[in-house]
Amino acid sequence: xxxxxxxxxxxxxxxxxxxxxxxxxxxxxxxxxWYRQRLGQGLEFxxxxxxxxxxxxxGLPSDRFSAERTGESVSxxxxxxxxxxDSAVYLCASSSQPxxxxxxxxxxxxxxx
Amino acid sequence: xxxxxxxxSHVSVSEGALVLLRCNYSSSVPPYLFWYVQYPNQGLQxxxxxxxxxxxxxxxxxxEAEFKKSETSFHLTKxxxxxxxxxxxxxxxxxxxxxxxxKLVFGQGTRLTINP
Numbered sequence: 001x002x003x004x005x006x007x008x009x010x011x012x013x014x015x016x017x018x019x020x021x022x023x024x025x026x027x028x029x030x031x032x033x034w035y036r037q038r039l040g041q042g043l044e045f046x047x048x049x050x051x052x053x054x055x056x057x058x059g060l061p062s063d064r065f066s067a068e069r070t071g072e073s074v075s076x077x078x079x080x081x082x083x084x085x086d087s088a089v090y091l092c093a094s095s096s097q098p099x100x101x102x103x104x105x106x107x108x109x110x111x112x113x
Numbered sequence: 114x115x116x117x118x119x120x121x122s123h124v125s126v127s128e129g130a131l132v133l134l135r136c137n138y139s140s141s142v143p144p145y146l147f148w149y150v151q152y153p154n155q156g157l158q159x160x161x162x163x164x165x166x167x168x169x170x171x172x173x174x175x176x177e178a179e180f181k182k183s184e185t186s187f188h189l190t191k192x193x194x195x196x197x198x199x200x201x202x203x204x205x206x207x208x209x210x211x212x213x214x215x216k217l218v219f220g221q222g223t224r225l226t227i228n229p
Binding site: 003004031033035040041042043044045048050056059091093098099101102103104105106107 | 117119122149154155156157158159162203205207215216217218219220221222
């Protein structure tokens with residue numbers, strides 16, 4: 001079946017602009033995660049959705065970052081007033097249950113100029 | 114807070130040689146441990162994981178890892194490197210207690226290069 005997909009694959013934006021990144025999880029997966037991967041670093045957890053429960057936002061670096069998920073489907077990560085330090089690869093993952101294996105998408109490479 | 118350290122951001126081995134990628138974690142309670150591989154322009158793929166039981170874990174593509182509690186390590190090995198093994202490898206932990214610990218904590222990654 002289809003894996004996790006993300007769009008766009010690449011995004012170049014000017015400092016101060018807002019961007020929206022999209023994640024389509026594997027169908028039927030109740031858990032969805034966003035991570036950020038800065039150049040030369042490991043992945044940093046951003047936010048976690050599980051069904052209709054309140055999301056775990058503990059990894060969001062500032063109030064410029066927000067994310068939404070409609071039911072158990074698509075999620076969007078929004079970064080407002082982008083800064084150069086926001087440049088990174090943003091990875092989405094989903095799992096069938098919270099503690100099950102996480103399946104990752106290919107990521108969105110965001111470059112803020 | 115949990116942390117994961119991967120020794121060596123770049124490792125280079127010859128084709129057919131042993132691959133050893135090092136991972137150490139900081140935790141007083143053994144967490145769940147994972148190794149992921151990331152090929153260029155692709156998402157992360159699970160290589161293997163340790164939860165409980167046998168400390169030597171076998172994964173895909175001939176890789177294996179051994180959990181050593183006394184050393185807080187989970188090093189990844191493969192007896193004979195293949196050109197197709199060239200990729201970035203990430204060690205990750207799922208901290209205890211598991212309740213509410215859905216997120217993974219990742220190491221910085223190790224880029225593996227295979228020389229012909």
